[in-house]
Amino acid sequence: MNPELREEVRKDLKVQEKANAEIKDALAFERTSFANERTFLAYLRTSLSLIIAGVSLHQFFNTTASMWLAAILIPLGLGIGIVGYRKFAKKRMLIQVKREAYVPAKQMLALLKAEKANQMKVSH
Numbered sequence: 001m002n003p004e005l006r007e008e009v010r011k012d013l014k015v016q017e018k019a020n021a022e023i024k025d026a027l028a029f030e031r032t033s034f035a036n037e038r039t040f041l042a043y044l045r046t047s048l049s050l051i052i053a054g055v056s057l058h059q060f061f062n063t064t065a066s067m068w069l070a071a072i073l074i075p076l077g078l079g080i081g082i083v084g085y086r087k088f089a090k091k092r093m094l095i096q097v098k099r100e101a102y103v104p105a106k107q108m109l110a111l112l113k114a115e116k117a118n119q120m121k122v123s124h
Helices: 002-059 065-103 104-123
Strands: none
Touching: 002 065
16 A cells, blocks of 8 residues: 555544544533433422422321421422522533533644645745
8 A cells, every 4th residue: 555545544544533532522412411401300300299298298188297297398399499400500501611612623623724724825
């Protein structure tokens, strides 16, 4: 195989490898985002379960003990929902900042090639 052709193939393979890494990075951002949403939904599920349990106890048993238990469960459910949302919003913002700061190698390579082409035009 011609050494020039071999070098060209090697460069193309490096570019393809970088493109594959970019795809993996993009998928990693999506997985992280979905995991954050899943965690938020778990907080909501727990919160709603506690609130429903508190309301149900109060409605069906209407005793002093059930009223006290409902008075504990309902605010606890609301608190868990609020904490879950705050964590979700904070993590979502962090993910967005990281996603915006990410520059794919493909774009960097295109910028470098354009700059190199401009330098070659100027030097000739």
